[in-house]
Amino acid sequence: MTTSTPASALVKSPAEDGKVYYSYADIHESVSRLVPTLREEFQPDVMIAIGGGGFIPARMLRTELKAPILAISLELYDDATNTIRPKGVVCHQWFDENSEPGKLVQGGNVLIIDEVDDTRTTLQYAVELLLEKCQPKRVGVCVVHNKNKPKKGILSKDVAYYAAEEVEDHWLCYPWDAAEYGRSIVQHETLARQCSEESCGSSS
Amino acid sequence: MTTSTPASALVKSPAEDGKVYYSYADIHESVSRLVPTLREEFQPDVMIAIGGGGFIPARMLRTELKAPILAISLELYDDATNTIRPKGVVCHQWFDENSEPGKLVQGGNVLIIDEVDDTRTTLQYAVELLLEKCQPKRVGVCVVHNKNKPKKGILSKDVAYYAAEEVEDHWLCYPWDAAEYGRSIVQHETLARQCSEESCGSSS
Numbered sequence: 001m002t003t004s005t006p007a008s009a010l011v012k013s014p015a016e017d018g019k020v021y022y023s024y025a026d027i028h029e030s031v032s033r034l035v036p037t038l039r040e041e042f043q044p045d046v047m048i049a050i051g052g053g054g055f056i057p058a059r060m061l062r063t064e065l066k067a068p069i070l071a072i073s074l075e076l077y078d079d080a081t082n083t084i085r086p087k088g089v090v091c092h093q094w095f096d097e098n099s100e101p102g103k104l105v106q107g108g109n110v111l112i113i114d115e116v117d118d119t120r121t122t123l124q125y126a127v128e129l130l131l132e133k134c135q136p137k138r139v140g141v142c143v144v145h146n147k148n149k150p151k152k153g154i155l156s157k158d159v160a161y162y163a164a165e166e167v168e169d170h171w172l173c174y175p176w177d178a179a180e181y182g183r184s185i186v187q188h189e190t191l192a193r194q195c196s197e198e199s200c201g202s203s204s
Numbered sequence: 205m206t207t208s209t210p211a212s213a214l215v216k217s218p219a220e221d222g223k224v225y226y227s228y229a230d231i232h233e234s235v236s237r238l239v240p241t242l243r244e245e246f247q248p249d250v251m252i253a254i255g256g257g258g259f260i261p262a263r264m265l266r267t268e269l270k271a272p273i274l275a276i277s278l279e280l281y282d283d284a285t286n287t288i289r290p291k292g293v294v295c296h297q298w299f300d301e302n303s304e305p306g307k308l309v310q311g312g313n314v315l316i317i318d319e320v321d322d323t324r325t326t327l328q329y330a331v332e333l334l335l336e337k338c339q340p341k342r343v344g345v346c347v348v349h350n351k352n353k354p355k356k357g358i359l360s361k362d363v364a365y366y367a368a369e370e371v372e373d374h375w376l377c378y379p380w381d382a383a384e385y386g387r388s389i390v391q392h393e394t395l396a397r398q399c400s401e402e403s404c405g406s407s408s
Contacts, residue, residue, distance in 0.1 A: 024228030028379065028389040052266055052273050055259040062256055064383045069256050070297060071275030073305070092304050093274060100296050101277070175232065179268045185232040 001155040004037050004162050012167075012195045019171040023192035027144055027174070030164035031057050034142065035064045038111070042140050042160055045108035046101050050074055050126055051093070053115035056176060057144050057164075061113065068101035076122050089125040097134055110136040116172060117146040117163065120153030127159055145172060205359040208241050208366050216371075216399045223375040227396035228260075231348055231378070234368035235261050238346065239268045242315070246344050246364055249312035250305050254278055254330055255297070257319035260380060261348050261368075265317065272305035280326050293329040301338055314340040320376060321350040321367065324357030331363055349376060 010030055014020050038044065044067045049058035051073040058069045073092035095102045104110075112126050123141050130139060139159050146163035155161060173181060178188035214234055218224050242248065248271045253262035255277040262273045277297035299306045308314075316330050327345050334343060343363050350367035359365060377385060382392035 024232070024379065025389045025393055028228070028382070032383070032389065049259070049275075051275060052263045055253070055263045055273070055275075059256045059259045060380050063381050068277070068296070069259070070277075071253075071255060071259075073272070073274070092272070093299055093306065095297055102297065175228065176264050177267050178232070179236070185229045185236065189229055 001157055001159050001161045004034075004041065004160070010165055010196070014170050015191055015195055019173050020167070021173045021188060021192040021195050022175060023189045024175045026192060026196070027057065028060050030144055031060050032064065034162055034164045035061070038065060038140075038142070038162060042111060042138070042162070043109055044111035044140065046070060046104040046110055048072055048095075048105075048110060048112045048126070048130070050112065050114040050122065054113040057115060057142075058113040061142075065111075067111070068104070070095040070101060070105070072126065074122050074126060076119075076125075089122055091125075091129060094129075094133070105130070105134045105136055107135065107137050109138045109140065110134075111140040111142050111162075113142045115144050115174065117141075117143040117151075118149075120151035120155065122153070124153030124155060127155060147172075205361050205363050205365045208238075208245065208364070214369055214400070218374050219395055219399055223377050224371070225377045225392060225396040225399045226379060227393045228379045230396060230400070231261065232264050234348055235264050236268065238366055238368045239265070242269060242344075242346070242366060246315060246342070246366070247313055248315035248344065250274060250308040250314055252276055252299075252309075252314060252316045252330070252334070254316065254318040254326065258317040261319060261346075262317040265346075271315070272308070274299040274305060274309070276330065278326050278330060280323075280329075293326055295329075295333060298333075298337070309334070309338045309340055311339065311341050313342045313344065314338075315344045315346050315366075317346045319348050319378065321345075321347040321355075322353075324355035324359065326357070328357030328359060331359060351376075 012020050047058050047067050047069045049055050049069050049071050051071050062069055072094055075090045127139055142162040144164045145167050147169050148166055149169040175188055178185050216224050251262050251271050251273045253259050253273050253275050255275050266273055279294045331343055346366040348368045349371045351373050352370055353373040379392055382389050
């Protein structure tokens with residue numbers, strides 16, 4: 001696994017509840033900062049968005065990378081065992097490798113996109129399933145946030161790895177989940193702004 | 205086609221360039237306002253996001269509607285003819301009706317999601333393809349914006365129709381396309397805020 005993170009990262013501190021809140025603009029800015037690196041180093045022919053977390057960053061990236069998006073759906077079940085091969089992941093939707101843009105996967109540079117790399121289990125599964133079913137020239141993984149913590153999943157050294165932000169192991173609250181926390185988007189984005197100001201909370 | 209739009213709509217005026225700019229929060233607020241109606245009237249078992257435009261509103265809706273998202277990819281080619289059957293649309297990705305959550309489409313309430321209803325061509329094609337391939341109990345269409353203009357595409361009266369906003373026939377600029385217009389997301393969202401203030405431009 002070769003890794004890349006942009007030089008200037010977003011500085012966010014946890015809110016009083018210990019969670020870190022992100023606005024849509026935060027996410028958009030973070031993935032945009034990755035674009036020059038993705039263009040120069042990886043040149044994706046096609047993106048695979050892991051649904052639903054990858055949908056929003058993939059759509060944001062598409063405007064700048066001009067690569068079409070395929071969507072897959074994977075679900076990570078709770079896994080008591082600590083085995084490397086992630087049996088706990090189930091595939092709900094795949095794509096047709098014989099029609100456009102699925103065809104671009106064969107022999108192409110394929111960038112798998114998700115919101116957060118937490119345990120890495122889903123990402124490992126996505127990469128392995130892709131290599132089992134198709135023969136891409138090169139596989140990359142791109143996430144908005146990589147949590148700085150021990151990983152269960154492993155990505156082989158051939159996989160190019162791009163994280164828009166390296167973050168501590170906090171609970172990350174995304175704007176599309178605002179209702180999950182009982183908040184309107186305006187309330188959520190106010191919190192997200194507070195987490196971007198030095199006066200807010202502490203990450204210690 | 206039965207239609208529903210929420211009572212309190214977002215008031216936006218065009219910017220000086222005649223285009224109307226939307227922030228992510230604008231889009232999120234608009235689709236959120238549809239949620240009570242969608243829950244009461246339609247109760248979707250599964251959503252079908254038309255990629256890439258439907259990805260972001262579908263992911264926003266998923267948190268509140270709790271329905272899984274299937275993704276399809278359709279491309280509308282320029283169509284010189286004015287025929288009702290939209291031959292100009294090509295399907296790039298469909299889903300597997302035999303595995304979860306594709307199975308939910310058979311006999312289920314299926315909500316097709318896109319960003320904007322402009323000519324209605326893509327939406328008609330999506331509905332027809334769905335009815336050709338599957339036997340849903342009920343089909344609904346949900347868009348963020350319905351442009352108030354004559355439509356090429358036709359949706360049958362059995363199709364439930366939900367538009368988060370009814371808008372004039374302006375050029376709509378979405379935040380995920382900010383780079384398309386040579387702007388950072390911060391610049392785009394500033395313009396979007398200006399379009400929400402009475403002092404900005406005129407819709408006459």
